[in-house]
Amino acid sequence: MIVDASSSAIVTERALNAIAGRIVAGASAVTNLRRLSGGASQELWRFEVAIGDRSIPAILRRAPGGGRVSPASVGPEMEARLMSAAGARGVPVPPVLYVLAPEDGLGRGFVAGFVEGETLGGRIVKTEALASARAVLARQCGQILARIHALDANEFPGMRRFTPLELLDEWQAAYRATGTPRPVFELAFRWLRANCPNPPERPRLVHGDFRNGNLIVGRDGVRAVLDWELAHVGNPMEDLGWLCVNSWRFGAMEKIVGGFGELVDLFAGYEAEGGAADFASIGWWEIFGTLRWGVMCAGMPHAFREFDRTVERAVIARRASETEIDLMRLLTAHPAH
Amino acid sequence: MQDQPHPHEIVASVAEFLRAESHSTFQLRVAANALDIAHRQLELSPGADVTELARLTALLEHGGALTGLNRELAQAIASGAMNLSTPGLAAHLWETTLAKLAVDQPAYSGYRAALRTLRQTYPSTSSG
Numbered sequence: 026m027i028v029d030a031s032s033s034a035i036v037t038e039r040a041l042n043a044i045a046g047r048i049v050a051g052a053s054a055v056t057n058l059r060r061l062s063g064g065a066s067q068e069l070w071r072f073e074v075a076i077g078d079r080s081i082p083a084i085l086r087r088a089p090g091g092g093r094v095s096p097a098s099v100g101p102e103m104e105a106r107l108m109s110a111a112g113a114r115g116v117p118v119p120p121v122l123y124v125l126a127p128e129d130g131l132g133r134g135f136v137a138g139f140v141e142g143e144t145l146g147g148r149i150v151k152t153e154a155l156a157s158a159r160a161v162l163a164r165q166c167g168q169i170l171a172r173i174h175a176l177d178a179n180e181f182p183g184m185r186r187f188t189p190l191e192l193l194d195e196w197q198a199a200y201r202a203t204g205t206p207r208p209v210f211e212l213a214f215r216w217l218r219a220n221c222p223n224p225p226e227r228p229r230l231v232h233g234d235f236r237n238g239n240l241i242v243g244r245d246g247v248r249a250v251l252d253w254e255l256a257h258v259g260n261p262m263e264d265l266g267w268l269c270v271n272s273w274r275f276g277a278m279e280k281i282v283g284g285f286g287e288l289v290d291l292f293a294g295y296e297a298e299g300g301a302a303d304f305a306s307i308g309w310w311e312i313f314g315t316l317r318w319g320v321m322c323a324g325m326p327h328a329f330r331e332f333d334r335t336v337e338r339a340v341i342a343r344r345a346s347e348t349e350i351d352l353m354r355l356l357t358a359h360p361a362h
Numbered sequence: 363m364q365d366q367p368h369p370h371e372i373v374a375s376v377a378e379f380l381r382a383e384s385h386s387t388f389q390l391r392v393a394a395n396a397l398d399i400a401h402r403q404l405e406l407s408p409g410a411d412v413t414e415l416a417r418l419t420a421l422l423e424h425g426g427a428l429t430g431l432n433r434e435l436a437q438a439i440a441s442g443a444m445n446l447s448t449p450g451l452a453a454h455l456w457e458t459t460l461a462k463l464a465v466d467q468p469a470y471s472g473y474r475a476a477l478r479t480l481r482q483t484y485p486s487t488s489s490g
Binding site: 062205206207208209210211212214215271274276277278323326329330334335336337339340342343344345346347349350351353354356357 | 365366367371372375376378379386388389392393395396399429432433435436437439440442445446452455456458459460462463465466467470471472473475476479
């Protein structure tokens with residue numbers, strides 16, 4: 026099937042023009058609409074809202090085709106609510122300008138202000154221009170995570186809740202559903218079950234996808250935290266461990282935190298902002314996070330065959346093996362069970 | 363045993379992509395990477411499959427097809443009948459995983475690191 030990208034853009038532009046005044050009061054039109062690559066689970070469009078002689082850069086984040094929201098996702102409306110609440114508590118986020126309504130004819134999604142900066146993980150860990158950011162990123166991530174985890178989870182009803190054991194059940198079922206046997210994943214599930222942490226005394230709001238690649242970074246450090254769709258309620262260490270998964274170090278393997286920093290700085294930032302968590306379990310959460318990314322990749326061949334026959338999807342599917350080599354390294358370094 | 367989608371599916375999706383009207387530099391790079399994976403698999407997996415089958419046959423003490431033997435090994439690990447202290451299991455899993463990375467992502471940091479370490483532990487480790 027050949028997607029007629031140009032007509033899709035025209036339809037989107039017409040619909041955005043109609044709601045320009047709701048995105049920014051007093052605006053009458055949008056300009057320079059273009060689809061951004063990246064965002065396998067979401068459509069991203071960039072445009073400017075024209076108001077008088079000014080133009081305000083904005084991003085439309087929309088469910089693919091307008092309506093396909095994965096069951097694991099909180100949905101774009103909740104995502105926008107979470108971002109606004111987090112922003113009010115000092116978490117850097119793109120400002121939410123407008124949440125789409127059904128009558129807008131654009132499907133489900135929201136419009137946020139455009140934040141200038143780097144999002145590509147490979148550049149964030151390497152480029153000379155961001156050396157000053159790398160010096161502070163781990164500590165900043167700790168501070169930001171502590172603020173996210175201080176949000177009141179009860180303000181967001183309907184959010185899924187998981188104890189560590191329930192998370193294992195959830196991801197083990199997802200792995201089994203792929204139908205492909207993976208001896209290395211079996212070893213990891215076995216080890217994780219044998220060493221499973223207790224449920225946290227106070228479950229927290231967890232971002233669910235806080236990692237290098239979902240952060241907008243400038244010379245001063247983190248400018249915005251993106252991609253809130255996998256938020257849930259659970260153990261705050263899940264976010265800290267996910268940030269340390271080797272896949273998100275983009276080749277800078279020696280820098281455990283996101284390929285840019287050290288655990289000691291991540292923990293110090295977390296504590297400085299009043300966060301308290303079981304730091305000793307970081308190894309468990311790193312292994313869990315590695316396995317979780319592996320199961321996500323292992324589920325891609327199904328998505329590729331059923332509804333998203335893109336090259337990008339095929340290539341992500343073939344990243345499952347990177348988690349197997351990381352799991353082998355991590356599991357052979359821990360005592361056997 | 364190599365992962366999926368299969369090389370024929372990858373090649374077909376690249377062909378479909380190339381017939382679209384416009385392509386960004388990013389998308390073209392992804393397409394080239396996809397063809398590299400298919401290419402490496404066609405080149406490397408016949409040999410890797412033979413040695414994997416031999417190791418599985420020795421571990422499980424009977425022959426069979428790759429998928430079936432892998433399923434049996436997965437079940438043995440899930441049930442606790444086998445673990446990393448089972449003779450030959452760790453070496454088998456390292457070799458099998460290295461053979462997958464040699465196809466999927468030979469530049470991956472975790473793969474390069476494993477090759478450096480394993481050349482000391484298991485001198486017979488293939489370079490991929």
